[in-house]
Amino acid sequence: xxxxxxxxxxxxxxxxxxxxxxxxxxxxxxxxxxxxxxxxxxxxxxxxxxxxxxxxxxxxxxxxxxxxxxxxxxxxxxxxxxxxxxxxxxxxxxxxxxxxxxxxxxxxxxxxxxxxxxxxxxxxxxxxxxxxxxxxxxxxxxxxxxxxxxxxxxxxxxxxxxxxxxxxxxxxxxxxxxxxxxxxxxxxxxxxxxxxxxxxxxxxxxxxxxxxxxxxxxxxxxxxxxxxxxxxxxxxxxxxxxxxxxxxxxxxxxxxxxxxxxxxxxxxxxxxxxxxxxxxxxxxxxxxxxxxxxxxxxxxxxxxxxxxxxxxxxxxxxxxxxxxxxxxxxxxxxxxxxxxxxxxxxxxxxxxxxxxxxxxxxxxxxxxxxxxxxxxxxxxxxxxxxxxxxxxxxxxxxxxxxxxxxxxxxxxxxxxxxxxx
Amino acid sequence: xxxxxxxxxxxxxxxxxxxxxxxxxxxxxxxxxxxxxxxxxxxxxxxxxxxxxxxxxxxxxxxxxxxxxxxxxxxxxxxxxxxxxxxxxxxxxxxxxxxxxxxxxxxxxxxxxxxxxxxxxxxxxxxxxxxxxxxxxxxxxxxxxxxxxxxxxxxxxxxxxxxxxxxxxxxxxxxxxxxxxxxxxxxxxxxxxxxxxxxxxxxxxxxxxxxxxxxxxxxxxxxxxxxxxxxxxxxxxxxxxxxxxxxxxxxxxxxxxxxxxxxxxxxxxxxxxxxxxxxxxxxxxxxxxxxxxxxxxxxxxxxxxxxxxxxxxxxxxxxxxxxxxxxxxxxxxxxxxxxxxxxxxxxxxxxxxxxxxxxxxxxxxxxxxxxxxxxxxxxxxxxxxxxxxxxxxxxxxxxxxxxxxxxxxxxxxxxxxxxxx
Numbered sequence: 001x002x003x004x005x006x007x008x009x010x011x012x013x014x015x016x017x018x019x020x021x022x023x024x025x026x027x028x029x030x031x032x033x034x035x036x037x038x039x040x041x042x043x044x045x046x047x048x049x050x051x052x053x054x055x056x057x058x059x060x061x062x063x064x065x066x067x068x069x070x071x072x073x074x075x076x077x078x079x080x081x082x083x084x085x086x087x088x089x090x091x092x093x094x095x096x097x098x099x100x101x102x103x104x105x106x107x108x109x110x111x112x113x114x115x116x117x118x119x120x121x122x123x124x125x126x127x128x129x130x131x132x133x134x135x136x137x138x139x140x141x142x143x144x145x146x147x148x149x150x151x152x153x154x155x156x157x158x159x160x161x162x163x164x165x166x167x168x169x170x171x172x173x174x175x176x177x178x179x180x181x182x183x184x185x186x187x188x189x190x191x192x193x194x195x196x197x198x199x200x201x202x203x204x205x206x207x208x209x210x211x212x213x214x215x216x217x218x219x220x221x222x223x224x225x226x227x228x229x230x231x232x233x234x235x236x237x238x239x240x241x242x243x244x245x246x247x248x249x250x251x252x253x254x255x256x257x258x259x260x261x262x263x264x265x266x267x268x269x270x271x272x273x274x275x276x277x278x279x280x281x282x283x284x285x286x287x288x289x290x291x292x293x294x295x296x297x298x299x300x301x302x303x304x305x306x307x308x309x310x311x312x313x314x315x316x317x318x319x320x321x322x323x324x325x326x327x328x329x330x331x332x333x334x335x336x337x338x339x340x341x342x343x344x345x346x347x348x349x350x351x352x353x354x355x356x357x358x359x360x361x362x363x364x365x366x367x368x369x370x371x372x373x374x375x376x377x378x379x380x381x382x383x384x385x386x387x388x389x390x391x392x393x394x395x396x397x398x399x400x401x402x403x404x405x406x407x408x409x410x411x412x413x414x415x416x417x418x419x420x421x
Numbered sequence: 422x423x424x425x426x427x428x429x430x431x432x433x434x435x436x437x438x439x440x441x442x443x444x445x446x447x448x449x450x451x452x453x454x455x456x457x458x459x460x461x462x463x464x465x466x467x468x469x470x471x472x473x474x475x476x477x478x479x480x481x482x483x484x485x486x487x488x489x490x491x492x493x494x495x496x497x498x499x500x501x502x503x504x505x506x507x508x509x510x511x512x513x514x515x516x517x518x519x520x521x522x523x524x525x526x527x528x529x530x531x532x533x534x535x536x537x538x539x540x541x542x543x544x545x546x547x548x549x550x551x552x553x554x555x556x557x558x559x560x561x562x563x564x565x566x567x568x569x570x571x572x573x574x575x576x577x578x579x580x581x582x583x584x585x586x587x588x589x590x591x592x593x594x595x596x597x598x599x600x601x602x603x604x605x606x607x608x609x610x611x612x613x614x615x616x617x618x619x620x621x622x623x624x625x626x627x628x629x630x631x632x633x634x635x636x637x638x639x640x641x642x643x644x645x646x647x648x649x650x651x652x653x654x655x656x657x658x659x660x661x662x663x664x665x666x667x668x669x670x671x672x673x674x675x676x677x678x679x680x681x682x683x684x685x686x687x688x689x690x691x692x693x694x695x696x697x698x699x700x701x702x703x704x705x706x707x708x709x710x711x712x713x714x715x716x717x718x719x720x721x722x723x724x725x726x727x728x729x730x731x732x733x734x735x736x737x738x739x740x741x742x743x744x745x746x747x748x749x750x751x752x753x754x755x756x757x758x759x760x761x762x763x764x765x766x767x768x769x770x771x772x773x774x775x776x777x778x779x780x781x782x783x784x785x786x787x788x789x790x791x792x793x794x795x796x797x798x799x800x801x802x803x804x805x806x807x808x809x810x811x812x813x814x815x816x817x818x819x820x821x822x823x824x825x826x827x828x829x830x831x832x833x834x835x836x837x838x839x840x841x842x
Contacts, residue, residue, distance in 0.1 A: 009531075061491065102509075
């Protein structure tokens with residue numbers, strides 16, 4: 001049976017908003033979404049009336065667990081003043097809002113709507129760290145949890161398998177962390193806008209103030225090697241391999257291609273959409289690859305007619321340092337077993353040939369799980385519009401960027417390609 | 422701006438499955454979904470290979486709360502053997518799987534996929550009744566919960582407002598309950614396949630066996646009037662006004678219109694889709710109408726080119742007896758203030774001019790919240806195919822049926838019109 005991978009109707013991104021990410025215990029999800037929404041409204045070059053929104057899709061992992069409130073559709077509808085327009089929640093763990101983006105695109109492509117808001121949010125700070133670990137475990141496979149795995153444990157096992165297969169070591173993971181933290185201070189929304197050297201200096205200052213012996217690290221890697229500075233979580237995942245707990249919200253305004261120029265002279269188009277599912281750890285044939293990511297990439301490349309070589313920069317889901325490396329290979333940016341070398345050579349730096357996580361990634365920008373998918377696409381949209389300021393990808397003719405979002409331990413993946421024409 | 426309410430591509434239902442509903446503490450959601458899926462596979466007249474499924478959408482309210490497991494996409498993908506195909510969860514409280522149906526339709530209409538499975542599931546029996554009440558409260562508005570409302574309380578307030586506005590009484594609600602329970606024994610999937618007279622007889626038998634005084638009710642209404650038999654929950658909502666707590670799963674197979682006859686010579690087409698959002702109780706101007714239902718109905722009628730008069734029968738969300746009455750008005754089947762009289766006149770009976778809840782409705786069939794939306798559409802599909810057995814709507818040329826699904830206390834509503842050509 002022939003597959004139709006083309007959308008019946010084109011879709012463009014014409015506005016976007018993202019909160020400053022961090023831990024904001026005294027605020028709530030409505031505050032976050034309102035902040036992202038306000039930025040989005042202001043970002044639409046030719047202006048628009050929010051009452052024109054036909055429908056809304058929101059991604060949220062588990063406000064059920066984190067804030068004891070489910071069914072956010074009508075709460076968001078009321079907040080935005082769009083009642084009785086439809087609002088639909090999607091959930092795919094950490095990929096929840098990438099699914100919202102996708103359903104928003106499909107709703108327009110289907111012919112049903114012209115103007116759709118998509119977004120996501122999560123507030124994790126109302127719970128203790130132990131409770132957050134318990135809540136996030138609901139996103140892992142029940143088999144993984146039954147076997148005693150936590151998220152760092154699963155990704156630790158994947159890292160170990162990768163090391164065994166390709167000869168990489170923990171030192172190679174340091175390069176991912178250092179690279180992401182180099183981008184962080186350039187992103188005003190980042191939860192940790194600090195380089196690794198900033199962390200080193202902060203630590204040294206603290207020791208001096210306390211009159212404690214001042215550590216002598218000869219460089220960033222030396223700092224990351226020090227278990228006092230970078231303690232193990234689940235070997236080989238140490239603290240600086242893991243993304244933080246975060247609060248925040250994100251949104252993007254999608255419109256049908258034929259009306260996009262009513263909103264802006266610089267619309268960014270959806271070129272490719274992909275989504276896949278993956279096995280639980282126990283059922284995977286190979287821990288060094290994600291079948292969900294490969295499938296999502298295949299779908300998106302097929303729809304767009306593009307290949308990995310055409311992607312000029314990408315956000316890649318780096319909940320853990322090893323995830324960024326494996327995904328760079330699964331997305332076709334580098335051959336299997338080659339991505340860690342590419343990172344070592346600086347190829348994924350902001351000024352390299354294939355910038356990865358220009359936003360700083362989940363590791364430094366933050367990871368409010370339900371907001372992340374759309375937050376990644378916000379970064380791609382900002383970059384393609386040339387509005388990323390100090391972290392702007394320094395390439396002439398920036399035209400094609402992508403975002404990869406992972407849910408759970410690999411159960412749900414999306415890959416989305418955006419294009420400036 | 423002109424709205425495009427037509428889908429770019431037609432969609433047909435070609436298979437369906439629904440578990441027996443009830444409380445099954447020793448089974449789990451995978452068991453339920455597998456049971457519904459197996460029936461669906463067997464129901465496709467010309468057969469099909471489940472590997473042909475392009476994508477899956479599943480509705481679930483809060484397995485996070487009920488069974489401590491979120492992120493069911495990959496679990497269902499693995500269960501069905503469709504990894505790495507995409508599986509997306511939608512949530513809109515009790516309307517969760519109607520949203521899955523809708524997204525499945527849009528995914529096909531968008532041109533992206535040809536064959537999409539949609540379904541839903543919920544297991545509520547692992548929790549105590551008190552815990553279920555707590556979990557369901559997460560689907561109400563936070564303002565309602567803060568004001569001390571539970572679900573029966575909200576619908577009790579709506580009933581009181583309806584009584585005050587239109588002169589209806591509790592006696593009128595009895596007619597809804599009696600009508601639904603008359604359909605129940607005709608549905609082999611129903612959780613309570615009993616008429617009210619069956620309940621009366623069961624009670625009389627029990628009294629006789631225990632040697633207690635045998636109650637003398639002169640008819641069903643007399644039984645429902647007796648607070649010993651039908652105790653108050655939140656006045657005027659008594660026990661027999663409220664749907665039960667249930668477990669179960671449902672699914673439907675959707676395909677692009679142009680390939681529908683590869684699967685069956687009797688496809689049932691999606692004629693109209695509608696979805697709306699609604700205000701929390703405190704912000705509603707009128708408690709006797711649901712703005713979300715009206716909006717959903719408007720969308721579905723516009724898309725289909727049909728009017729309420731064209732709908733030959735309908736499933737209507739009857740989480741509480743008053744909800745069925747108000748929705749019959751909001752959907753345009755009867756004028757405001759007239760539905761309770763219509764029910765009294767028997768117009769909504771299985772053999773009446775406008776059969777409502779031929780399945781027995783949520784009240785008797787059961788309400789596993791995440792499964793309900795698709796379970797309602799399953800009933801419409803079965804009826805339109807003429808395969809409803811003893812509960813078959815006795816109309817010649819049955820061609821158009823509909824299903825209305827409500828989430829929360831009115832926050833999310835869908836209305837879907839199916840058509841046999």
